[in-house]
Amino acid sequence: MIQNSLPYLLPTPTEKKPTYTATELLAAALGGISFLWYIQFLWRRRKLYQHSRSLPGPFALPLIGSALSFVGNPYDIFHTISKMFNTYPGIFRVWFGTRLFYAVSDPKYFEILLTSPYAQVKENLYSMAEPVIGQGLFIAPVSKWKKNRKIIMPTFNQKILDQFVEVFVEGSEVLTQVLQKHAGKGEIDLFNIMSRCTLDIICETAMGVKVQAQTTGCEFTQWSDRVMEIIMIRIFNIIYHSDSIFYKLPLGRELQSVAESMKSFTRKVVTERIRAYKSKSYEEPQEPRRKAFLDLLLDISYKDNNRFTDEEILDETLTFMVAGSDTTATTNCFLFVVLGLHQDVQQKVLEEILEFVGPIRSVDVQDLPKLKYMERVIKETLRLFPVGPFIVRSVEEDVDLGDHVIAKGCSIVFGIRRVHTNEAYWPEPFKFDPDRFLPEEISKRHSCSYVPFSYGPRNCIGMKYAMMAMKSLLATVLRKFEIHTSYAKIEDIELKTNLVIRPKDGFKVSVKSRT
DSSP, rough: OOOHHHHHHSOOOOOOOOOOHHHHHHHHHHHHHHHHHHHHHHTTTTHHHHHHHHOOOOOOOOBBGGGGOOOOOOHHHHHHHHHHHHHHOOEEEEETEEEEEEEEEOOHHHHHHHHTSSSSSOGGGGGGGGGHHHEEEEETTTTHHHHHHHHGGGGGSHHHHHHHHHHHHHHHHHHHHHTTTTTSSSETTTHHHHHHHHHHHHIIIISOOOOOOOHHSHHHHHHHHHHHHHHHHHHHHHGOOOOOHTSSHHHHHHHHHHHHHEEEEEEHHHHHHHHHHHSSOOOHHHHHHOOHHHHHHHHHIIOOOOOOOOOHHHHHHHHHHHHHHHHHHHHHHHHHHHHHOOOOHHHHHHHHHHHHHHHHSSSOOTGGGGOOHHHHHHHHHHHHHHHSSEEEEOOOSOOOOOOOEEOOEEEEEHHHHHHHHHHSSSSSTSSSOOOGGHHHHTTTTTTGGGTTTTTTTTTTTHHHHHHHHHHHHHHHHHTTTTEEOOOEEEEEOOOOEEEEEEEOOOOEEEEEEEO
């Protein structure tokens, strides 16, 4: 009995309290702060979660969303986005990092959103192109875009554009000389040749200078293609969104270097023209002469007192240099590929050219409106291969779509190629059929089922310029060469996007002299 009670009579040892290191305490504090921050972060964004909950979309992880789905090269990225548009027709949601994007591919949504005053802001992702083209019309904030577009729009009137046809034809005739060296010698990737042609044309129409890129060589087109590829890679890698990280990496340093080369190329001409313009009083020439876009900007800025700064003039000129050379070259190349695929279409285009222009005479401005079948061929090419297969806008206020509300503070991805290949509007969507653009066929479709130049107030300012340039080039080249390609059908052309759509395996074209 006494023995059994002894343990209770003995003093118990003092229990040791656990001790924590400073590092452990700091980690616990940071963990608690992070948890509270995350709860507050979710609470502040509860409206976005509520708005998006009713929509389908890809699986999203906390904080990074579906960003891992877009890791890869431009080919993989294009196919990931295309697959999502095919999987979720109409409208769906994508969390990219912590940001909510609505993706739309229904013409009725396009019409509402692209004309809404609350969806005119270019998505912040486009700012990654600012080191290259500055704040020209393409990425300018809305207030600046409205002012500048209103001032610049008169420089794209029909009378001025008509004066450029001579330049379009001259550049195209040099292209025929270049192509003659490749005639009958097998297949080439046409893009480098074509982009130098369109660079010659845009330099003369935009800046009033002859750079002779087709005969002397010029790296501007390669620079442009490379920076767009880098920007595309950066957009879809959220780690690269931080300037402090990106510009310390080889890819960031390459972008800075190439962007500076492009700016220097353009700045030299612009600076010289501004200096010459300021050094003498402005006098109208005795004989009318063709003015380049830069001349017109200088008139606007210094004669009409709608003052652009010299930096703004550089930004706008560089924007037209990049957009005018690369996008037109891309569509021209796709035109050659589809004509190579469809010899019957090529023959009909040729017959129309011979009927209205003849076999030898240079193309004239009066000829272009008569080439109606050619125009339908160009439009059908742009349907299948829109230069910008996706565009993105930000939303400043809630926008009601009727069956859904797009929440303020999020962004919208417009699936242009998905709309262009939607069977509801385009039966047998991958069949090449220019007669889809006969007036009676157009009248059957929603106006936003075809938007290769975007739609609404912020559409492409250069669409007439582009159409006239493409017609002039095709009418010049097709009379001298047969076009062929090793692609067997439209579906064989696998695509990627470097901001601008491209075939993964290049523009495979061969030419054969007609004489």
